[in-house]
Amino acid sequence: MKLKQFYNKTIILEDLKRFFGVSILYFLAIFVSGPLYVYSFSNIKNKYQLESVIEAISGLEAHGLISATAGILLGVLLFRYLHNKDSVAVIHGYPFRRSELLNSHIISGIILLTIPIALNAIILAAILPEITSNVDLRLLFGNNVDVEKIASLYSTKQAIYWFCKMEIMSMVFFLISVLAATISGITIIQGALSFILPFVPFFIITMIRAALNTFVFGFGAIARNWDTFAMKIIPIPVSRHNISQDLNYVVWYISLCILLYGFSLWLYKKRDLEKSQDTIVFDILKPTFKYGVTFCSMLLVGGYFYSLKENILWLWIGGFIGSFLGYFLSQMTIKKSIRVLKSLKGYIIYIIVVIIVILGVKVDLLGYERRIPTQDQVKKVFFNDFDLHGKGLVENQNIKSILAIHKIIIDNKEDIIRIQNQKDYSEMTYITIGYLYKNDKKILRCYRVPKTLLANNEHTKELYESKEYKKISNKLLLELDLNKVNSVNIRNYRYGKKKIISNKDEIKELFEILKTEILTEPYESMIDRNEWATIEFDTNDDAYDYGFRLYLADNMQQNIHIGFKRTYSNLEKWFIQKGYLKDIRILPEEIDYLIIQKANRDYSQSYDDYEIEQDLKTGNTKRAEIKDKQKIEEILKTLDNSSFKNNNYIVAIYTKSGIVHYGWYNEESASRYLK
Structure with a gap:
């Protein structure tokens, strides 16, 4: 095909003349939320402002919605003639091939969408290097941060990356709108399909995953992979992370645009011009639309009902209601009439197929649930x-x-x-x-x-x-690079104690002792949820904490948290030797006395301190008051701090400072101290 037969210059110029206003509005919307917002932070004073700049550049929450809306709007305006019998007859009466018409309108749309993005990218490239030119990044983020990498975020390269993301987003939604225009014969339906179709893959994958997680024993393991994949099939504007930088996804986005264009061109050539007022102009696609709406409605309403009660019966009821409404509403939309009860046969067949599939899943026909390798x-x-x-x-x-x-x-x-x-x-x-x-x-x-x-x-x-x-x-701890650890923060939230160790030699000693404790820890201690305090190896990597981890992950190390278990005797001896133990855990010397008393109610669900105080005042149950320091130490090392579940005794700890803390004992443990 000759190039001049691929498009028509006159049509393109006419489109640009008619719809340049949309392009101007698109430019202004991006400019206000992008370059102008970034420039407002040109005088950076703290790392939070720098983080806001990154959010403005990388975030697709606002830009993505603007791009999607602009792409869909242009698709609707450029192909609105397809949905009017007079317009479609006149335009297709000109001596143009259908492919010329479609290609010319698509080229017009690409130009109108690309120019605003390109202009904003040029502006960003000009102002980004100025953002950090007069800022000492080490003062903001500490000496551990790779300053060159942070500075690289504010460069021409970042502006190019932003341009690519915006271009992909706008092109995908524009071509989806073009596809919707060729499928539908009504402008409102085209607009609705343009907004709905991009979310369909994510919705279907997510809802099917949720349904299988309910019906299939053990299926939930792959939920995370499914959700990640579903978010990236089409770059929907719901998260700044939805457009992946992975080369495979970049190739997929380009291929997706080509597929959308190819399918639109094929349908446009096959389109019956006399069906310009039909909801769906291709008869072969009407069942797809009908059962697609039915299926999605079943998943949506069924999932909603299940979320209310988490009951299988409610899931079935919701699924039935949703499928019924979806089926008949889609029929009304296609036929543009409320007289659709004669099509009940199709709905009955659909319900039978769904029941067969669900029963097949429940009886595990494929052996998924029972599969264990040798x-x-x-x-x-x-x-x-x-x-x-x-x-x-x-x-x-x-x-x-x-x-x-x-x-x-x-x-x-x-x-x-x-x-x-x-x-x-x-x-x-x-x-x-x-x-x-x-x-x-x-x-x-x-x-x-x-x-x-x-x-x-x-x-x-x-x-x-x-x-x-x-x-x-424990690989995160055992493989920790101590050169990146600035301090070890030991916090006892229960008793309000805290100790910070900054000495490098002490950090190394503590690390080696803790490593030995972990590698020799018995099973009973590993499953015990009670601990004296939480030990945190602080890398002080503010870039990790404040969002730059998305870009500087190669040099980032997340803070490591691990419990100081009551069985870590060697670690406790080390704390005693250094004189730190009093700053980490409560000691018998800080306690006036303990009371062990059988509870008069169940505290496993919820309670407050006042209820326990009233319970202790009754005094009509088994009770012991402990003042012996050795016994207090024994109780501190054995009481349950985590839950009343499987316990039936209150352990009230009365400190010399006047503060009362509570723990729990079971019958066997409490009996050793009861009179």
């Missing part, structure tokens, strides 16, 4: 780790233990589901189990199981106490 098939296993590309566990005993744990979970499926339905989530825990086969196949499962199911079996104990598991589960 030990000789497995190269490595992953426990509580979504990343199947990591190191994993390779020792035979650990593989054997995890296979055994997995089998226990599957064998107890009915009991687990029954306990889940009781919604006592405080007694449940999430676990993930992943396998990398020797043929490189991967499977991943996620379960919410009762804590007792894991705690009370020998396989969990064997796994937790293995050196390999401890090293992998």
Whole structure:
């Protein structure tokens, strides 16, 4: 095809003359929310202002919505003639090929959308280097930050990246609007489809994932991957992270534009001009529209009903109502009439198909829920780790233990589901189990199981106490670069104590002792949720904390938090030697006395201190008052600070400062001190 037959210059010039106002408004909208806003921070005084500049440049919340709206609006205006019988007859009566018409209007749209973005990108490129030219970035972020990398954010390269993101967003939505124009015969329907179609993949994937998570035992493990993928199929303007910089996604976005254009061109050539007032002009697409609306309505209303009660019956009722409304509303839209009850047969067939699919999932026809590999098939296993590309566990005993744990979970499926339905989530825990086969196949499962199911079996104990598991589960701490640690902050939130260690030699000593404690920690201590305090290795990396981690991740190290367990005796001795223990945990010398008394009510759900005080004043239950310092120390090391669950005694700690703290004891522990 000759180039002059590909487009028509006259049509393009006419479009530019008619719709240049949209382009001007688009330029002003981007300018006000972008370059002008960035320039207002030209005199940077603190890191929060610098962070705001990054948000303005990288954020697509405002820019993305503007780009999407501009793209759709231009698509509607340029192809509005398709939805008017007189206009479509006149325009297609000219000696132009249909491909010439479509290509000319698309080129016009590209020009009208690209010029405002390009002009704003040029302005950004001019003002960005001035942002940090007179600012000492080390004063804002500390010496650990790579100043050159931060400065690179305010460069021509960043303006080019911003231009590419905006161009992709506007082009995708513009071409979706063009596709909607070729499919529909009514302008309002084109606009509605243009806004709805980009969200359809994300909505369907998310809702199907939620439904499978409800019906399929163990499916939830891949939810995170599904949501990430769904967000990036089409760059919808809901998050600044939705346009990925990954080369594969960049190629996909370009391919998506080509596919949208190709499909629009093919449909435009096939379009029946006499159907310019039909809701959907292609008969073959009407069932797709009808059942697509039905399916999405079923998922939406069913999901909403389920969120109200988290009950399967409500899910079924909501799904039925949603599918019924979706089916008949779509029929009314297509036929432009309320007389659609004669099409009930199609709805009945749809319901039968849905029921068959759901029953197939429930009975696990594909064996998804029951699938456990044999030990000789497995190269490595992953426990509580979504990343199947990591190191994993390779020792035979650990593989054997995890296979055994997995089998226990599957064998107890009915009991687990029954306990889940009781919604006592405080007694449940999430676990993930992943396998990398020797043929490189991967499977991943996620379960919410009762804590007792894991705690009370020998396989969990064997796994937790293995050196390999401890090293992998604590890899962030064990692989910590101490050169990046500025201080260690030890906080006891319960008793309001805090100690900061800044001496590099002491930090190294503490780290080595803590590492030894972790690698030799017994299983009983590992599952104990009670601890004296929280130890934080502070990298003081403000760039990590304030959002620059998105761009400077190569040099960033996240702060590491770990509990100071009551069983860490060597670490406690070190704190005593340094004279720090009094600043970290409460000591018997700070306590006047303790009272152990049987509770008159259940405090496992909610309570306040006043209720406990009133309970203690009754004095009509078993009670003991402890003043012996040795016994107080024993109680401090054994009482439960986390929950009243499985306990029935109150432990009231009366400090010499007049403040009262509360803990819990079970019958067995309390009996040692009761008279």
